[in-house]
Amino acid sequence: MRYEDKERLYQQTQKKYLWLRLVNGCKSLVQKKERIFVLWFFCPISILIWYLFKSNLGLEDIPLISPVFIVLVDLMLPALLIGGTFVILILFGTPRGFDKTANELHRIGMTNSAGEVPMLLTRTQDKRHSNVEILEFDAVGIPLTEWEKERGYIEAALNVNIVKIIEGRNKRRILLHVVPADSGLPDFIEWNDSYLTGDDSTLTLGKSQLGLESVDLSKIPHILLGGSTGSGKSILLKVLLVQSLKKNAVVSIADFKGGVDFPRVWHDKCKMCFDEDTLLTLLIELTDELERRKTLFRENGRANISDYNKQSAVPLQRHIFACDEVAEVLDKTGLAKEQKERIGLIENRLSIIARQGRAFGIHLILATQRPDANILSGQIRNNIDCRVCGRADTILSQIILDNTTAANQIPKDKAGRFILHDGTVFQGFWIDETDIL
Ligand SMILES: Nc1ncnc2c1ncn2[C@@H]1O[C@H](COP(=O)(O)OP(=O)(O)OP(=O)(O)O)[C@@H](O)[C@H]1O
Numbered sequence: 001m002r003y004e005d006k007e008r009l010y011q012q013t014q015k016k017y018l019w020l021r022l023v024n025g026c027k028s029l030v031q032k033k034e035r036i037f038v039l040w041f042f043c044p045i046s047i048l049i050w051y052l053f054k055s056n057l058g059l060e061d062i063p064l065i066s067p068v069f070i071v072l073v074d075l076m077l078p079a080l081l082i083g084g085t086f087v088i089l090i091l092f093g094t095p096r097g098f099d100k101t102a103n104e105l106h107r108i109g110m111t112n113s114a115g116e117v118p119m120l121l122t123r124t125q126d127k128r129h130s131n132v133e134i135l136e137f138d139a140v141g142i143p144l145t146e147w148e149k150e151r152g153y154i155e156a157a158l159n160v161n162i163v164k165i166i167e168g169r170n171k172r173r174i175l176l177h178v179v180p181a182d183s184g185l186p187d188f189i190e191w192n193d194s195y196l197t198g199d200d201s202t203l204t205l206g207k208s209q210l211g212l213e214s215v216d217l218s219k220i221p222h223i224l225l226g227g228s229t230g231s232g233k234s235i236l237l238k239v240l241l242v243q244s245l246k247k248n249a250v251v252s253i254a255d256f257k258g259g260v261d262f263p264r265v266w267h268d269k270c271k272m273c274f275d276e277d278t279l280l281t282l283l284i285e286l287t288d289e290l291e292r293r294k295t296l297f298r299e300n301g302r303a304n305i306s307d308y309n310k311q312s313a314v315p316l317q318r319h320i321f322a323c324d325e326v327a328e329v330l331d332k333t334g335l336a337k338e339q340k341e342r343i344g345l346i347e348n349r350l351s352i353i354a355r356q357g358r359a360f361g362i363h364l365i366l367a368t369q370r371p372d373a374n375i376l377s378g379q380i381r382n383n384i385d386c387r388v389c390g391r392a393d394t395i396l397s398q399i400i401l402d403n404t405t406a407a408n409q410i411p412k413d414k415a416g417r418f419i420l421h422d423g424t425v426f427q428g429f430w431i432d433e434t435d436i437l
């Protein structure tokens, strides 16, 4: 870009910012009523200053004074009032750290091709979380993906922890939800039943800087947990299953890792399957139940399980099917034709549940280290909207979340630390099932 073009853009942007600060200043009068008094005070003080100035000139003592000069002196009063009001409004509309933020972002190279830095427009307290501040930026054309990529640098430059980055009311605005840099997440939070929610469909995952993170299965019916070995998938899976049991759901667990992760106590409370035949039978039962519920809801004119349970004397239970390391089940590499066909049948049933399970209260929670396309078909993956990823490399993060945030943001030494599909980082609960079940 040529120097003159840059200069022209720079001038335009400066005018735009001045205007935006003026608008924000006016808006702030509505939110912070005491500011109106500042303007009220300003008027009489300006008039007094102007009056003293005019009297000191002693115009009436000067012979043959030009009438133009007298008019000019008189015009100074409205100019002072209007100009001063503008300056005050611009000051009101300028957030704390306006210049400093711009300078810091400039230093880390957070600029567009014209060399402009995102401009801080407002800083507000998050209404739901008192420790979170929302910084609203004019993004100057820098897309959300770039902000995500530079997250670490932005945190260091602004000395904050970013809880989440989202677009504002349009793509030109970026909202950073931030907390002070020293308020990190704890490494260990033990589950206790006080975290249990009152309804039958919400499962709590852990704590983020915004508070408790949970997923409502009546809205987002299935969960995919990813992460490299030792990242904490099995523990998180158990946290979700314990809650499901406490909410009176029917829990089935497929564990093809030799049963080490699910001790005896689980076998008493859940349907367990350790081989393909039992798994296929279980999935057939689940899809049959789905069909049965379909007919039941149709006959009763009900749209979904929550609707049905409201009017029924005998409520239907939710079914949760969990599979720890789904790749162990679905990997067809090196298998004979007959075995491949059997896995095809398993996949087919999983995919029916993934597509239709929400309304009928039948849910999948799948955990895996390698959820690539050969292992988890698009049909299943695309219908699982709650994606959670622990520490991972860029490939794994990309497969689970469709971005590399898990690789960038989850420290390699943290177990039980996860990132959600919406970019929220949380510490999953730790649980010892023998104490709880
Ligand atoms: N929420 C947590 N808080 C603290 N530590 C945890 C948490 N989750 C897991 N860990 C630690 O990490 C270890 C591994 O956890 P886990 O077995 O759940 O990992 P995984 O991802 O299932 O591993 P693999 O893929 O090998 O099965 C646990 O034994 C525990 O020490």
Ligand SMILES: [Mg+2]
Residues within 6 Å of the ligand: 233, 234, 235, 261, 324
């Ligand atoms: Mg595991």
